[in-house]
Amino acid sequence: MRLFKKIGNTLHILCFPDEDVEKGEYLLIEDEEAGKALIAQVIDVEFANVPGVMEELLRSSHNGYPIEGEDEDPLDVTSHILYIQDARILICKIHGTVVNGRLKQESSWLPSRMNSRIHKLPTESLIKMAKIDGDLPILLGETQDSFPLSIDARQLDGKLNIITGKKGTGKSHLSKILMLGLIDYGAIVVILDLNGEYTNLGYNSDGSKNKYHDKIHILAPGKNFKVTLYQTKLYVMMRTLVYALGLPGTSAREFRQIWRFLERNGRLTLHGLGEAIQNWKCNQHVRDALYSRYMTIVNSGFFTDNMAEAIDFEKLLSKTEKEGGGAIVIDLSDTSPSDRQMIVEYVLANLQDALSDWKIRAVFLFAEEAHLYLRETYWDDIVTRMRHFGLFATFITNQPNTIHENIYRQADNIFLLNFVNEHDLQVISRAARADAETITSIVRDLPPHHCLLLGKIVKDFPMVVKVRPLNVKTMGQTRYFFTDERITKLVRELNQAPIGR
Amino acid sequence: MLLIGQLHYETTSKYNFPRIIKEIELSERIVELSVNTMRMIKGRILQISNIDFSDSIIELYDDYEECIPIKGKILSALLNSLKPIRDGTPIIGVDVSSIKVGATDSGVIYAVRGAIVQRINGKYRYFRFGPLPFHVTKRNFQEILGECDEDIPFESGISLRFEPQRQLCNLIERWLRMCISHLAKGSLILWDGSLTAGVPGSPVKEMSEILKVARENSNIVMGFSKDTTLKFLDWKITDLINGYKPPCLFEIDSLPLLSNSRLKLLGRIYVAKLARGGCSFRLDIDRCIPSEECIRAVERLIGNERIYQGYPETLRLAHIYSTFTASDVIGIQRLLVRRYGLRLVAQSNMHRTLFGPYGTKIGG
Numbered sequence: 001m002r003l004f005k006k007i008g009n010t011l012h013i014l015c016f017p018d019e020d021v022e023k024g025e026y027l028l029i030e031d032e033e034a035g036k037a038l039i040a041q042v043i044d045v046e047f048a049n050v051p052g053v054m055e056e057l058l059r060s061s062h063n064g065y066p067i068e069g070e071d072e073d074p075l076d077v078t079s080h081i082l083y084i085q086d087a088r089i090l091i092c093k094i095h096g097t098v099v100n101g102r103l104k105q106e107s108s109w110l111p112s113r114m115n116s117r118i119h120k121l122p123t124e125s126l127i128k129m130a131k132i133d134g135d136l137p138i139l140l141g142e143t144q145d146s147f148p149l150s151i152d153a154r155q156l157d158g159k160l161n162i163i164t165g166k167k168g169t170g171k172s173h174l175s176k177i178l179m180l181g182l183i184d185y186g187a188i189v190v191i192l193d194l195n196g197e198y199t200n201l202g203y204n205s206d207g208s209k210n211k212y213h214d215k216i217h218i219l220a221p222g223k224n225f226k227v228t229l230y231q232t233k234l235y236v237m238m239r240t241l242v243y244a245l246g247l248p249g250t251s252a253r254e255f256r257q258i259w260r261f262l263e264r265n266g267r268l269t270l271h272g273l274g275e276a277i278q279n280w281k282c283n284q285h286v287r288d289a290l291y292s293r294y295m296t297i298v299n300s301g302f303f304t305d306n307m308a309e310a311i312d313f314e315k316l317l318s319k320t321e322k323e324g325g326g327a328i329v330i331d332l333s334d335t336s337p338s339d340r341q342m343i344v345e346y347v348l349a350n351l352q353d354a355l356s357d358w359k360i361r362a363v364f365l366f367a368e369e370a371h372l373y374l375r376e377t378y379w380d381d382i383v384t385r386m387r388h389f390g391l392f393a394t395f396i397t398n399q400p401n402t403i404h405e406n407i408y409r410q411a412d413n414i415f416l417l418n419f420v421n422e423h424d425l426q427v428i429s430r431a432a433r434a435d436a437e438t439i440t441s442i443v444r445d446l447p448p449h450h451c452l453l454l455g456k457i458v459k460d461f462p463m464v465v466k467v468r469p470l471n472v473k474t475m476g477q478t479r480y481f482f483t484d485e486r487i488t489k490l491v492r493e494l495n496q497a498p499i500g501r
Numbered sequence: 502m503l504l505i506g507q508l509h510y511e512t513t514s515k516y517n518f519p520r521i522i523k524e525i526e527l528s529e530r531i532v533e534l535s536v537n538t539m540r541m542i543k544g545r546i547l548q549i550s551n552i553d554f555s556d557s558i559i560e561l562y563d564d565y566e567e568c569i570p571i572k573g574k575i576l577s578a579l580l581n582s583l584k585p586i587r588d589g590t591p592i593i594g595v596d597v598s599s600i601k602v603g604a605t606d607s608g609v610i611y612a613v614r615g616a617i618v619q620r621i622n623g624k625y626r627y628f629r630f631g632p633l634p635f636h637v638t639k640r641n642f643q644e645i646l647g648e649c650d651e652d653i654p655f656e657s658g659i660s661l662r663f664e665p666q667r668q669l670c671n672l673i674e675r676w677l678r679m680c681i682s683h684l685a686k687g688s689l690i691l692w693d694g695s696l697t698a699g700v701p702g703s704p705v706k707e708m709s710e711i712l713k714v715a716r717e718n719s720n721i722v723m724g725f726s727k728d729t730t731l732k733f734l735d736w737k738i739t740d741l742i743n744g745y746k747p748p749c750l751f752e753i754d755s756l757p758l759l760s761n762s763r764l765k766l767l768g769r770i771y772v773a774k775l776a777r778g779g780c781s782f783r784l785d786i787d788r789c790i791p792s793e794e795c796i797r798a799v800e801r802l803i804g805n806e807r808i809y810q811g812y813p814e815t816l817r818l819a820h821i822y823s824t825f826t827a828s829d830v831i832g833i834q835r836l837l838v839r840r841y842g843l844r845l846v847a848q849s850n851m852h853r854t855l856f857g858p859y860g861t862k863i864g865g
């Protein structure tokens with residue numbers, strides 16, 4: 001490899017066919033005389049603009065096809081010519097300078113074009129230099145040079161993360177790896193599981209229980225996740241009504257009165273609430289508004305008057321923490337969209353409450369396709385205020401434009417799986433933590449199960465990792481109508497059908 | 502003749518030259534010549550210049566003939582209208598190119614490459630030989646010439662600049678032509694250039710021999726000159742045919758010899774316009790072939806070959822396949838560095854320094 005050009009923080013490096021370099025890999029450009037080396041990441045590979053190649057292509061085709069023939073080339077000059085013609089240009093982004101094995105931010109100096117030696121920088125060395133590994137490793141998978149890459153769980157702590165990529169690229173899979181890694185270190189994880197695909201986390205792929213089994217609590221609203229009004233704080237209830245069910249302000253004030261009244265009389269039950277609303281002295285509109293919300297609450301099946309079947313969510317949180325961490329999976333797969341909002345509001349309000357009362361220390365929240373249930377005003381709240389309370393969110397989505405730009409800007413870590421759609425790529429490349437060109441160029445060509453890591457977890461050295469498999473029972477894979485059996489059957493029927501039907 | 506004499510050639514019914522050419526000793530002989538010239542070159546400095554491809558690629562052009570007068574009275578011009586004959590005759594085109602790769606302190610390194618393109622059953626196949634580098638110095642130049650021509654003394658009036666390059670080209674071209682004459686059967690063999698002998702690089706004895714061998718194998722040799730300066734009554738001969746409906750052939754002369762010249766026209770000279778909208782070319786056909794048969798041969802050519810812009814496709818492809826591109830030259834320079842340990846030095850280009858892109862043509 002030879003250094004060819006430097007434009008700003010971009011290097012163009014000439015690379016010959018026998019040098020095998022891929023997008024995403026790091027190079028070290030060593031200038032021995034200067035006693036320094038540049039670290040640069042290959043973000044794109046192009047054909048070198050070798051003179052005469054056009055003529056070569058033109059002459060070796062006839063009506064668009066290569067002409068057959070033979071070359072008698074006693075000195076094997078052809079191999080040299082091909083070597084030249086197949087030369088490539090590596091487009092690289094500079095990521096710093098190494099002086100005496102130490103990493104420095106500077107990138108303004110110019111290495112010698114004639115004397116610099118360029119070679120691949122093994123991930124292992126980069127990780128050591130940049131101190132990417134930590135005391136609490138979570139193994140993500142292998143890098144391009146087959147190095148097992150772990151990130152430091154502490155770089156997820158107190159952070160905002162985004163996992164995004166097009167459908168079926170392995171976002172949920174990656175989030176499971178992160179979650180289980182956090183659980184290993186005793187963290188509490190709450191998952192807003194839209195498709196019910198985290199419900200089998202406690203089982204190996206063969207169906208037997210795994211070591212996480214007792215740490216994973218699956219809550220299916222309306223089924224094993226019901227709550228009583230009695231356990232519910234007014235504050236939580238108010239938020240649920242106002243934000244999730246759109247209760248207007250005046251009605252909300254009346255509701256507060258009713259709630260207090262019922263509390264005083266020890267009648268805080270669904271039944272009691274229904275009666276009280278109907279008999280409450282107030283404007284008919286207000287009563288109608290309250291009653292319609294009441295009916296929604298009743299119909300959701302999320303609330304119950306039966307203490308025996310109710311769950312105390314706050315207690316579950318503290319218990320989980322005491323038992324050394326675990327995951328609470330809120331399985332929203334069978335919940336209607338409007339109930340979903342209500343339940344999420346309820347869960348988040350409770351989380352916030354428990355956190356602000358120091359009943360638990362911190363919670364890692366994983367939210368799949370959050371735009372489907374998170375109200376507008378919540379986003380900013382989660383990334384700013386809630387973070388101080390100890391709620392650390394990871395958003396997972398295949399529609400990157402459903403996450404606001406300012407969320408991307410504040411994200412500490414971004415996990416990017418493959419995207420091809422230009423628009424999606426544009427949205428993501430606005431993320432403040434990495435250079436837009438790097439993102440667009442690398443992400444476009446990511447193979448399945450490969451992920452570009454950006455942010456603090458990699459100390460801002462973008463890295464491509466092949467995410468490791470997980471031995472857990474999977475669900476939530478795309479469901480197909482045409483199963484193998486169905487296809488076999490259909491084909492058989494088609495073949496038997498009389499011709500000309 | 503020196504090379505062909507040692508041949509144990511066998512013809513195959515499939516006309517598969519490439520195989521055969523590879524197997525015969527001839528290529529060894531040429532390679533040996535290349536290797537010999539490159540022997541003393543290890544570790545030297547090779548000065549490479551910015552290659553201007555229009556300038557340094559030398560084909561075998563026929564500027565020797567500039568002085569040939571064609572006298573009106575010996576000319577019996579005959580116009581023949583042509584009817585394509587489709588009889589499956591194989592067509593074979595040969596061309597050789599060379600290029601200057603750089604200069605050492607004692608000489609110049611050229612590279613030479615030959616191409617044969619064959620059309621059988623509507624399909625084209627190519628065979629290429631080379632590229633081979635030759636280090637030509639003042640000392641070994643005569644030696645190379647010795648390999649080339651015994652019967653033509655070095656001529657003083659000829660531009661020295663291109664002479665070694667032309668000689669090399671000629672050498673390999675004659676060799677390829679001889680091979681084809683031997684190996685082909687019942688084919689039309691197309692050369693790039695005329696059938697004029699008796700000029701440096703085109704010795705009469707050898708040229709006659711090549712044509713004779715071709716005839717013995719029922720082949721007919723035709724030479725296409727892309728640009729000819731032959732003149733008739735002050736007209737460029739290729740202009741004579743303007744206004745006639747193609748495909749047609751215009752016979753220029755029927756005299757076998759030009760007196761008081763070493764030059765020998767081994768071909769009948771025609772002007773051919775083979776396709777509508779195409780150019781006219783000077784066409785030489787082996788003089789020993791009867792006139793009617795020559796005309797029939799051209800009719801077979803247009804019946805069995807794709808004619809592009811009035812020019813046969815096999816010959817066009819042979820030209821394209823032998824020609825050097827810039828990346829070829831860089832590749833050869835790389836070979837020189839790798840194999841012979843030459844050190845490359847770019848020629849400081851004063852013109853470019855002084856005049857930027859405007860200075861390229863000054864002083865050649």
Ligand SMILES: Nc1ncnc2c1ncn2[C@@H]1O[C@H](COP(=O)(O)OP(=O)(O)OP(=O)(O)O)[C@@H](O)[C@H]1O
Binds near residue numbers: 166167172173
């Ligand atoms: N690194 C991996 N190794 C092995 N299998 C994987 C890996 N990543 C994902 N998979 C498998 O690929 C399939 C799709 O993965 P996953 O459901 O995580 O994708 P997704 O991006 O979340 O899809 P969707 O957009 O539908 O939510 C699953 O069956 C999963 O088990």
Ligand SMILES: [Mg+2]
Binds near residue numbers: 172
């Ligand atoms: Mg998913």
